[in-house]
Structure formats: C-alpha cells, structure tokens
Amino acid sequence: xxxxxxxxxxxxxxxxxxxxxxxxxxxxxxxxxxxxxxxxxxxxxxxxxxxxxxxxxxxxxxxxxxxxxxxxxxxxxxxxxxxxxxxxxxxxxxxxxxxxxxxxxxxxxxxxxxxxxxxxxxxxxxxxxxxxxxxxxxxxxxxxxxxxxxxxxxxxx
Numbered sequence: 001x002x003x004x005x006x007x008x009x010x011x012x013x014x015x016x017x018x019x020x021x022x023x024x025x026x027x028x029x030x031x032x033x034x035x036x037x038x039x040x041x042x043x044x045x046x047x048x049x050x051x052x053x054x055x056x057x058x059x060x061x062x063x064x065x066x067x068x069x070x071x072x073x074x075x076x077x078x079x080x081x082x083x084x085x086x087x088x089x090x091x092x093x094x095x096x097x098x099x100x101x102x103x104x105x106x107x108x109x110x111x112x113x114x115x116x117x118x119x120x121x122x123x124x125x126x127x128x129x130x131x132x133x134x135x136x137x138x139x140x141x142x143x144x145x146x147x148x149x150x151x152x153x154x155x156x157x
Contacts, residue, residue, distance in 0.1 A: 010090040014125050021081040021090070022049060032082035035156075040086045040093075042152040044101070046143065047074035056145040060108035063147045069117035072100065075150040076118035080125070087156045094157045095122055095132040101149040104138040111136040118150060129157060 014020065024032050025048075034041045047054045047070075059068040076098075083093045100115035102108070115136035122130035132152075142149045 010093070010125050010127075010129075013127075014090065017121075017124060019077060019125075021084060022078055024078060024081050024085070025051060032078075033086045035086045038156045039096070040083055040154040040156065042079045042082045042154065044143075044149045044151040045075045045078035045082065046146045046149055047071035048078060049074055053144055053146060055147050057147055058103050058105055059114065059147050060105035060110075065110060065113060068102065068114045068147050071146075071148045072114050072118040072150065073121050075148050076121055076152075079150055079152045080122075083152070083154045086154075090125070092156050093126060094129040094155045095126065095152060096155055097133040097153040098122070098135075099151045100134065100136040101139050101142055101151075102136065103140070103142045103145070103147050106138075108138060111138045114148060 030043055032043050054074055055063055055067060055071050057063045084090055087093060098118065100118060102111040102114045104111060115134060119134060122132065
C-alpha cells in the first residue's frame with residue numbers, strides 16, 4: 001500500500017495522491033446516495049471518469065488484474081463523491097461496509113485482490129474512517145459490461 005502521511009484533511013491526502021473527487025451525473029431512475037439518519041447508502045458505482053466508462057469486459061479474460069484494481073479505485077472515488085454529496089465534507093465520511101462486484105471468469109478467484117485496491121485507497125484518504133467491513137464477489141456480468149461495481153454504506157461523523 002502506498003503511504004501518504006495521515007496528516008491534514010482527507011481532501012489534502014486525496015490531493016497528495018494526485019486524485020480528485022469526480023462530478024457525478026444525475027440519473028433519472030435512481031439517486032447516487034440516500035441518507036437515513038446518519039447512515040448513507042451509496043448506489044453501485046461503476047469506474048466512470050468524466051462521463052466515460054474506463055473499461056469493459058471480464059476480469060481474467062479481457063481485463064488484467066492490475067487494470068481491474070485501477071478500475072476499482074475509480075469506482076470507489078465515485079462512491080466517495082456520492083458520500084460527500086450527502087455530508088458536504090470528506091472528513092465527515094466514515095465507511096461502514098463495502099461490497100465489490102467483479103465481473104470475472106469462473107476460475108478467476110482473485111476478487112479480493114481487486115477489492116483491496118479500493119480498500120487501500122479508502123484507508124489512505126480517510127485513515128481509520130476508511131477501514132470497513134467488506135465483501136468481494138465474482139459475478140457473471142455487470143451493467144454496461146463493466147468489470148467492477150462498488151456499493152457502500154457510510155455514516156456521517
């Protein structure tokens with residue numbers, strides 16, 4: 001895991017990694033997040049950047065492990081952007097649970113390694129607030145033939 005000093009704000013740590021939260025596009029069929037009490041439910045996020053899906057295909061056949069890990073990082077950035085929509089500040093976000101879907105061949109078996117990339121980024125940016133319960137599962141397919149989709153539950157702190 002890359003090391004960024006856990007000083008300053010979460011936004012400062014994100015910037016030190018050379019990253020920024022993306023703008024999420026509205027969808028007429030669902031919302032990116034829903035807040036109930038202090039809980040924030042984040043809709044499944046695909047690895048979009050600037051409105052473009054960054055990859056397609058099955059991990060283990062069309063998509064290499066390293067590429068899938070990068071796609072997971074982009075998807076989790078979109079999750080963080082949705083969480084910030086709810087609470088207004090990255091420093092107020094605590095990740096409770098993350099569910100990582102990996103469209104992969106039946107024999108791939110490294111879904112957790114794909115998910116680790118997203119988990120590592122959350123911890124680098126949010127510190128202890130980024131540590132979470134997690135499930136990583138292989139699936140036969142995802143929307144738009146995306147290799148990765150991430151859903152999260154967060155809380156406001």
